[in-house]
Amino acid sequence: MALMPVAGDIVDDVFRVEEEIDSGNFGAVYKVRDLLEHRTLALKVLKPGPHDENELRQRFEREASLIYSLRHPHVVQVYYYGQTQSGLPYMAMEYLQGTDLRSLLAHHGGLSEALARRITIEALAALHAAHATDIVHRDLKPANIFLVNDGDRGHVKVLDFGFAKALDGDTNFEITNAGTLVGTPAYMSPELVHKKNVGPQADIYALGLILAEMLTGEKVVDIANVYDTIVYQGSKKDIKLPRELKHSIFAPIIEKAIAKDLDRRYVSAIEMIDALRALQIEGVGGYTDDVPLTSAPPALGNADPAAHTRPRSDGRPTLIEVEQELADASTHHLMFDHEPTIDLPRDREAPRHHATAQMPAISRSTAEQLPAATRSITATMATALPDPPAEKERPAWVDVLSGILVGGIALAAIIYWLG
Secondary structure, rough: OOOEEEEOOOOOOOOOEEEEEEEEEEEEEEEEEEEOEEEEEEEEEEEOOOHHHHHHHHHHHHHHHHHOOOOOOOEEEEEEEEEOOOOOEEEEOOOOOOHHHHHHHHHHOOOOHHHHHHHHHHHHHHHHHHOOOOEEEOOOHHEEEEOOOOOOOOEEEOOOOOOOOOOOOOOHHHHOOOOOOOOOOOOOOHHHHOOOOOOOOOOOOOOHHHHHHHOOOOOOOOOHHHHHHHHHHOOOOOOOOOOOHHHOOOOHHHHOOOOOOOOHHOHHHHHHHHHHOOOOOOOOEEOOOOOOOOOOOOOOOOOOOOOOOOOOOOOOHHHHHHHHHHHHHHHHOOOOOOOOOOOOHHHHHHOOOOOOOHHHHHHHHHHHOOOOOHHHHHHHHOOOOOOOOOOOOOOOHHHHHHHHHHHHHHHHHHHHHHH
């Protein structure tokens, strides 16, 4: 079974694992150091297990490609995605410090009207960017709304597009099977329950319920039985707001956002943003902060699933690739026709020959550019190669006879010169 990373591991030759920061049934998130860009990132890795790995893998890779295609300040950014050495899918994302909305509400209860409005508007701005590229989140909930502590006033990041659907008409992108519901029951829209006409309004429905929860500190749809919750969400009967919200200035906005009838619900995130901007909150007034409503994604929000990014800055072979080549070569019991090419100091340059086996082509210039660990592998390979055969010694009598002959010739030459 494939192994999950542990502290100290280097994933894909780039990400050094520092610590595990979160773990669930299907995946884990690690704090890692990007050795190429010298920055801290979060690495999300799919866990191996007895669950339906094929569907989860597709969903995981789908999420990576969808988020990678989005560029928006309120959507968590994915920089790379690929596979670990043991074959587990991963995505490298920006590292966020702060808390998710679920934890904030659990510890502090309801929020101020001004803060609830700002969080909702920033989350809607992220949804607007996704919807503009035909991406629907489909699992929006407080746990997927992250409040970043950036040392100033904080901002929202929308997370986890694992159940996201691309509205491109291609049914191949519908990963979950016909018998599987998508989403979290307490925030699930009627169209998600019935799996019909699922579009941007499903996200608006969920965010309307989240807004109400931020104002009261309690879930609006809080039914213990999951089956009853799903039946309630799928019914045509509208949800009644809690008593403390009925006369709130937010009531008309929330009621329109969570209307069961699509014709009475907000059509777009922008429409709901405009309504929230216009609210005159006591002591605060309307919403005047700038909120980014544009994004710069590719022409389509659907990245090519086959076009996995790789965190490579050059074409050098990785240490793992070199080690694999050497291992493959050693298992084939290399036989050399001549002395193989090895890199030696300049004053000991050896003649270069060709080896019949397929060794990694590592020249002097390439070896100098390789990481230290890779260069040590190259040196080890050179010292392990067979020495050239020693020359055979000549018999002693040959040397004696040669000396007598040379001496006689020299003596005759001297006598002739004196005479």
